[in-house]
Amino acid sequence: MKINIIEKKDNKVRMSVEGVSTAFMNSFRRAVMTAIPVLAVDYIKVTENNSALFDELIAQRLGHIPLSSDVAFKMRSECDCKGEGCSNCQAVFTLEAKGPCMVYSGDLRCPEGVKPVHQNMPIVKLLEGHHVKLEAFARLGVGKEHSKWQSGIASYQNYPSVKVNKRKIDNAEEIVDICPTKVFEMGKEAPLVKNEEKCTLCNHCVEVAEPGAITIKGIDDSFIVMVESYTIPVEQIVDRACEIIKGWSSEVASFEKD
Ligand code: SF4
Ligand SMILES: [Zn+2]
Structure with a gap:
C-alpha cells in the first residue's frame, strides 16, 4: 500500500492510496465512521x-x-x-x-x-x-452506537485516468469549459490534462466530445480518499482506522481457521 498526501487543511486530508482493494477502502470508511472511540x-x-x-x-x-x-x-x-x-x-x-x-x-x-x-x-x-x-x-x-460518537467522515473514489486522443478532438474549448473541476487547460490543438487527480469521473467531457476522443477510467486498485475529523487530529484518525482494520482481519483469519 502506498499513501500520498495530495492536500491537507486543518482537520481535512485528501490523499491517494495505491495497491488496495475496494473492500479495503470500504472497511476504512466504516472504521472511521463507526469504530474509532x-x-x-x-x-x-x-x-x-x-x-x-x-x-x-x-x-x-x-x-x-x-x-x-x-x-x-x-x-x-x-x-x-x-x-x-x-x-x-x-x-x-x-x-x-x-x-x-x-x-x-x-x-x-x-x-x-x-x-x-x-x-x-x-x-x-x-x-x-x-x-x-x-x-x-x-x-x-x-459511531455505530450513536452519531454523537462519530469521529469524522471518510469517502473515496477510484483514482482517475484521463486520456485525450488529439486526432479525434474537434471541440477543444467546449471540453475544457464543461469540466466542473478544471482538469483540462487549453493546449495548441487539444485539451491538456493538467489536474488528473481532480477528476470526479462525472463523464461530462466524454458526453460532449467525439466518440473515442476522451477516455475516462477509474483505476481498480488506486483511490482518492477524503477524511474529515470532528475531534481528534485527522492523522490519528487514519492511523487508528488502519489498526482497527488489522484487528478485523485477524478476527476473520482466526474465524476461518476454526
Ligand atoms: S469526467 Fe468530469 S471531472 Fe473528469 S475530466 Fe471529464 S468533465 Fe472533468
Ligand atoms: Zn471508570
Missing part, C-alpha cells in the same frame, strides 16, 4: 432548569458538541470501575447560567485537558428569571 456527553444531572427546553433536549444538544481531549480515557466497559464511572472513564463538565442570555458551548466549565472543539455552539436561550444548573458526563463511545 471519541468523547461525547452521554449523561446529565440537572439540578435546576426552568428554561423553555426540556432536560432531554438540553442533553441532546450537549451530546452533539464535539469534544477534544489531551487525556486518554478508557471505555467504561473496560475500566476498573466496571462501568460505575470514574476519572479514568469519564470527564465531568458543569454548567450554570441565569437569563437573560444565550448559553454557548464555551460556557461549560471544563475538566483538565478536555474542552469543546467549538466555543460558539448554542445550547439554550434563557429569558429573564430562567436558571439552568447541571453536570454533564462525557464518555468514550463509537
Whole structure:
C-alpha cells in the first residue's frame, strides 16, 4: 500500500492510496465512521432548569458538541470501575447560567485537558428569571452506537485516468469549459490534462466530445480518499482506522481457521 498526501487543511486530508482493494477502502470508511472511540456527553444531572427546553433536549444538544481531549480515557466497559464511572472513564463538565442570555458551548466549565472543539455552539436561550444548573458526563463511545460518537467522515473514489486522443478532438474549448473541476487547460490543438487527480469521473467531457476522443477510467486498485475529523487530529484518525482494520482481519483469519 502506498499513501500520498495530495492536500491537507486543518482537520481535512485528501490523499491517494495505491495497491488496495475496494473492500479495503470500504472497511476504512466504516472504521472511521463507526469504530474509532471519541468523547461525547452521554449523561446529565440537572439540578435546576426552568428554561423553555426540556432536560432531554438540553442533553441532546450537549451530546452533539464535539469534544477534544489531551487525556486518554478508557471505555467504561473496560475500566476498573466496571462501568460505575470514574476519572479514568469519564470527564465531568458543569454548567450554570441565569437569563437573560444565550448559553454557548464555551460556557461549560471544563475538566483538565478536555474542552469543546467549538466555543460558539448554542445550547439554550434563557429569558429573564430562567436558571439552568447541571453536570454533564462525557464518555468514550463509537459511531455505530450513536452519531454523537462519530469521529469524522471518510469517502473515496477510484483514482482517475484521463486520456485525450488529439486526432479525434474537434471541440477543444467546449471540453475544457464543461469540466466542473478544471482538469483540462487549453493546449495548441487539444485539451491538456493538467489536474488528473481532480477528476470526479462525472463523464461530462466524454458526453460532449467525439466518440473515442476522451477516455475516462477509474483505476481498480488506486483511490482518492477524503477524511474529515470532528475531534481528534485527522492523522490519528487514519492511523487508528488502519489498526482497527488489522484487528478485523485477524478476527476473520482466526474465524476461518476454526
Ligand atoms: S469526467 Fe468530469 S471531472 Fe473528469 S475530466 Fe471529464 S468533465 Fe472533468
Ligand atoms: Zn471508570
